[in-house]
Amino acid sequence: MARYSRTEGTIALITLSNPPVNALGAAVRRTITDIMHRALTDGEVKAVVLCGENGTFCAGADIREFGKPPSGPALVPLIHDMEASEKPVVAAIEGVALGGGLEIALGCHYRIAHAKARLGFPEVMLGLIPGAGGSQRLPRLIGIPAALELITTGRLVSAQEALKLGIVDQVVDGNTIETAVKFALNVIGRPLLSRRLSERTPAFSVDAAAVLEEGMARVKQRARGAFAPVVCVQALRAAATLPYSRGMETEEQLINTLIDSSQARALQYCFFAQRNARKWSLPSGARWNNSKPRAVHRVGVVGLGTMGRGITVSLVKAGISVVAVEMEEKQMDLGMRAVLGMLERDAQRRGDTRPPTHLLTFTLSLQQLGNVDLVIEAVFEDMALKKCLFTELCNVCKPSTLLCTNTSGLDVDALAVVTHRRSLVVGMHFFAPANVMKLLEVVCGPHSSAEAVATAMTLGKRLGKVGVVVGNCPGFVGNRMMKLYLDQAYFLLEEGAAPEQVDQVLEEFGFTMGIFKVSDLSGLDVGWRVRKASGLIGPDVNPKTPSRWRQGCRYSPLPDLLCEQGHLGQKSGRGWYLYETPGGKEPKPDPAMHRFLQEYRSRYGLTPRHVHAHEVIERCTYAMANEGFRILEEGIAARAEDIDVIYVFGYGWPRHRGGPMFHAAQVGLATVLQRLEHYHQLHPDVPHLQPSPLLQRLVEAGSPPVHHWREHVQHLHSYL
């Protein structure tokens, strides 16, 4: 928990010890409070050095304790006593000093950091503010503008930046604790008044007022409905305008408004869901911690379209050699220039003189893939083309090469069976732009080996991705649920809504972008191609089939009609919105779209009605969650948390709402069930609105918490 020892005769060394990150659980707070009291009252002790075990100072409060009844001593009195002491207290910071960990360090009189240490207040990412004096001490140390930026974004700073900002007093390359002890010996007896941050007054100039006002406007615009960033600004305003003790009272009042909020719960759920996604398991008993990944030194990327380019950039940035293959010279030239440009800009941003282009080989020949450890195929979504390629890759690559497909929804197994190495085929579904988006769906087919899954997940981690293992079905998890979300959005247009109205409601809910803006950005032709390939449109459709009816259920031909008119979204200057020019980025509501919708409705005898905001949210999000329950039942996702991670990291779902499954739980499963029944009654031709059997069973079982849902899955066809 925390250890006490004496060194150099007069120095008390207090070591936090709670692996893996020395989080400040109740027991740790109790021990450290007792030990600190002992050190501060022991007449032989002249100074104290505070450090952490295993190369980590402290990652802050123990997040697992949030939401549980409070126990153990609070941090504020400990930090106060430490700071008020007449004996110098020095923090020796290795690894991280985050949240409550940094608040303790700010209560110390001096801070020495290792060059690789990182410091920050990430509370805002957990729906909180620094609540143990951090919001009052940091601005007194580094000023309002810098504190505002760090606290409202949760950004961590390196030791070097912390030194520049004045957060630490010294940065060391060698032994931090030894340096801190020497430092402590040196400062014994020096006056400590100016080292007590609570004694300082941040000057509240007119500038600071303007900074706070601008900060509030910026935060409100970016927060997408999240409360914590706004409350962070309020806490900083208190620091700037009130004496320390009143500021502390305000900090306490403010954190109390957040601590039990639904947003804090959702964000803390996301924190653990992201980490749990790494702990995959397969029905064979293979798991993340008993499956060895293969070493990957050299990767082949086939196809240099948008996805292939982003994947190549991601790999090179992670220091991995890439052989990038394109079939056509012109496409290769375009791809090569785009990749080099992205790497160049990235190097410039990081202040590097040269991008790591020595890791790249561009070629028109698949033969060059003979020696790669893993191939990522990123050609068009055309099964015949992919099958040909996989057959050829099997002949060209060494027998141990893993063959991965970046398909966004095609059958991974159908590709595996054309190879002689079915166990080495997995899906690695990146999201556009692949060098930016964090999500990676690792698709495990019926033949995929644990080794292949482990290798893809480990490679994803090296690329800085959040990998989630999913089963093989059309659209996997993300795009399978997305299809129902899109269907509901189209139906809402048919029933009377306008694209900008639907988008506005979704953005107010917290989505990064409304669904129609996303559709315009990715290009309407992407879905058009998928619908053609799956027989929803095209020559295979019986001409007698009504336009708004496909495969036994309601269908909206709206996006197909737009594609037929060449309205493909941003790239063509027109889609659900109007753009100034083809390639324009600024969507404007399109009067022609409104006329088009009116004509469409009258052609099909649809009487437009006013669509309420709550209906937009309910139909879009509950349809998604309902499909999520089916996905869980089929074993395509192992946990509801995995589905939520996919939506938060790949589809712009607002993190402070936890993800579609967590949101359904927060609304109440009985309510979701009842609303789905209601909408299904109104739209019996939309089978996906019919509540899924798992949802019904969960409600019958009294709506257990998300972590217990798996116990109610009947394992009918478990893939994971």
Ligand SMILES: CC/C=C\C/C=C/C(=O)SCCNC(=O)CCNC(=O)[C@H](O)C(C)(C)COP(=O)(O)OP(=O)(O)OC[C@H]1O[C@@H](n2cnc3c(N)ncnc32)[C@H](O)[C@@H]1OP(=O)(O)O
């Ligand atoms: C009531 C108000 C009182 C006081 C105010 C104080 C508030 C706070 O301090 S809030 C907490 C602020 N701190 C954070 O948000 C830090 C969160 N952690 C991280 O950012 C990272 O985990 C890390 C940078 C510390 C380490 O990253 P990495 O090396 O990539 O490892 P992992 O993220 O996989 O973490 C390893 C392991 O540790 C668990 N863990 C990390 N931090 C905490 C924590 N603060 N409390 C509890 N557990 C923590 C994490 O879940 C991993 O566990 P598993 O291995 O079981 O998955």
